[in-house]
Amino acid sequence: MHVENLTLAYGADEPVVTGLTLEVPQGRMTAIVGPNGSGKSTLLRGMSRLLKPQTGRVLLDGKDIHQLPARELARQLGVLPQGPVTPEGITAAELVSRGRHPHRGMFARLTSEDQHAIDEALAAVELADLRDRPVDQLSGGQRQRVWIAMVLAQGTQHLLLDEPTTYLDLAHAVDVMNVVHAAAHASGRTVVTVLHDLTLAAQYADNLVVMGGGQIAAQGRPVEVLSEELLAEVFGLRATVVEVGGAPVVVPDRRVSA
């Protein structure tokens, strides 16, 4: 996946992302981090065709995503935006089955291939036992995993996730990140996810993209990118970065007022 000179704006407002170019490594997990308002979610929307770019293009295997038919694109690129709506009373399996939409004919029933993809996705997020439970009765972490299963069932080579761990406590966030990580490393998918937790991002990502003011401030392996200088410059955060088990951990400095 290749992003070329992308400029994104909402309506006639000032661009949120300006002239951004990015190469997404194949079969790896890329995390996009950055302070609030830095344009990370906007970039993800631009990469997934939810937002039409003002300039530039996004290439998927050499083809501009805006030139592809919508269903064709949905067979190659899955996206989980923020704030999906859970219909009342829908079961986990039913929700996941909707991920098969791009593969189905107008009135066709679910094929055994669809069924297989749904089972596999539910197994991948470890919710196979809860498949017939209504989603609104699941815990926050389980619910988020059902939604991830839905995009997994879509069976795409590329996955874009917008803050999949929001509102989750650390244990549930780790559950979700394990699933996402496995999607890249066990199944060879290209995963791009927006995250707000720097330490979590550094723990899991192969490639870290740091956004600031609608531009890429830094990019590379987390150990190389995540420095105290960068945190001060981009986030305005005074913090100490320590390395634990090969991954950087951000420890914010306490500001004790005298």
Add this chain to the structure above:
Amino acid sequence: MTAVEQAVKPRTLVLGIAFAAVAVALALVSLSVGTTKLPVVDVVRVLTGGGDGGTRLIVLELRLPRVATGLLVGIAFAVSGALLQTLSRNPLASPDIIGVNSGASAAAVAVIVLAGTGGGNISGLAAKVGIPLAAVVGGLLATLIVGVLSIQRGVVDAGRVVLIGVGVAAAANSLVTWLLVIGDVTDAGRAAAWLAGSLNARTWSDAVPVGLAVLVLLPLALTFNRSLEALVLGDDVASSLGVRVSRARLALLIIATVLAAMATAGAGPIAFVALVAPQIAQRLAKSDRPPLMTTAMLGALFVTAADLVARNGLEVLRVGPYELPVGVVTAACGAPYLLHLIGRQQKGR
């Protein structure tokens, strides 16, 4: 939670003051125009206690009740709509839709039709009851039914209130259409005029009840302002912020419906004010919910302006000396403006 700590935004405050100023200005204009044109200065003089007998009669006895009813009814409908929309988190929820106005209308139309030429024996009794009283009773009765049916295990669920309200409204509305069909055509005409909402020939006996309702209930609603702010964020957040959700909601529902019932009794179910005033105020104030006082002022402004147009519009256009019901004008003017605002907001997104 910053949303709860926040004081009134300057933008909202300025808007509210501006709306109030325009409403007062329009009220003065409204007091000065009519068959006898009076200079605004004379009107002000009368209002401050001066003026000669003839002018005093025209302003205080003939025109002021109408103008005051308009202002008060505008406030009542607007606040009622703002409360219901906030409580149910549904922009379509307003007393027009959830049964209050319909209940009031059914009772009022029953009086009009049954006391009219087609009423037979019932007519004497029905006529004595009077339309405003019937409307209040009908509106409150509908509210009571909705309220009792909505309470379950001691909890009032806002979504359920709205849907049950719609059900009760539907029943009351069919009663209205049926009464219109069985009634004599002149009675049906009178009923239709009342249903459209009118400020024509209002007296102090129309204005005072609405005034009392506004005087008591508006401040009461304002004391719940903090609860409302928290309720916007969802029930769970609200109760974690120390709001007793169920009690606050029940109190606010009662305030909203009583305001609407009293307003309907005063001027008929003036269309759309309750729905549109909160939406416009919210959009102009760029707020996450309709700001109560600003909405109230906008309601007063809206109804007063509409009444001015209703009284003089057709004459100015030289269609003839007809007077339109004010409800026709509120809908005809409010709807395009709301459409404009929605369109602008969607473009900006």
Add this chain to the structure above:
Amino acid sequence: MARRTVALAVLLLVVVVAFAASLALGSRWLGLGAVARALVDGGGSDADVIVRSLRLPRTVVAVLIGACLGVAGTLMQGHTRNALAEPGIFGVSSGAALAVVLGLQVGVVESVGSTVWCALIGALVATFGVQRLAARGTGASPVGLALTGAAVAALLGAMTSAIVLLDADTLDGYRFWAVGSVSGRGLDVAVQVLPFAVVGLVLAAINARDLDLLALGDDVAAGLGLSVRRARFVGLVAIGLLTAAGVAACGPIGFLGLLAGHVARRIFGSRNTWLIPAAALTGAAALILADVVGRLLGGAGEVQAGVVLGLVGAPLFVVVVRRRAVAL
């Protein structure tokens, strides 16, 4: 899965029973044998005439229009994600009403037959208007759509009442149309609106699965390869055609869309591929039954189906929604 199939079969049975009841009951009660004879032989007896030329046509109209309005309401609730959405508060019925009033005023409308065309044109123009208005900017958001519909309804309603109030003759004609009824509707009415109804129902069927995706949020739907704009457009066209057919044939029968949508949702859950056929059957059954009840209640006078739906349907509706909190 099996439970839903059974429920759908039961609903179908209810429609069939209601249909039979509608042929048999009225100011004169006929046995099922007499009804069957009238349908098969079609002799010249009173019973034959009543069944064939009075009760059969209005029952056919009731089935068709009940299905149309039930589906229209369900589509609307789905597209606006608003439990209150229904044809009556969406501008479509108001457009039809305004056109009929204008027709009465100008004098082109005299009989039930000629209101059909007026109402159709009015409803379609109003739908188109709502669609154009709602699709400005980035496209119709659910809230934008709901409010746009309500605003258009209010605007058109204001025009209608202005005309009606200034002209007693028009009011006299209008009030009988506005109450909503299937009484006196002939098969010709059904034939006139049939093309609109059929196209509308087919579009609704096509739209059902898209609506399931839209229910997950517009962004998720787009991510799954759905053209959100096109799905909304198809849905709105379907809503317009179905409501137009309904209003044209029977006047603005309010509440039916809401009733059918919620009853079906209660039994079948939130999946539109089930919900839409279920709402069609529920709507059909409700309108036939309302008509029959109206005939029985009124004696010779008849209470119009629109009135019965409100008075009897509303309490039933309340019972249905009371059972649980409804997410709005």
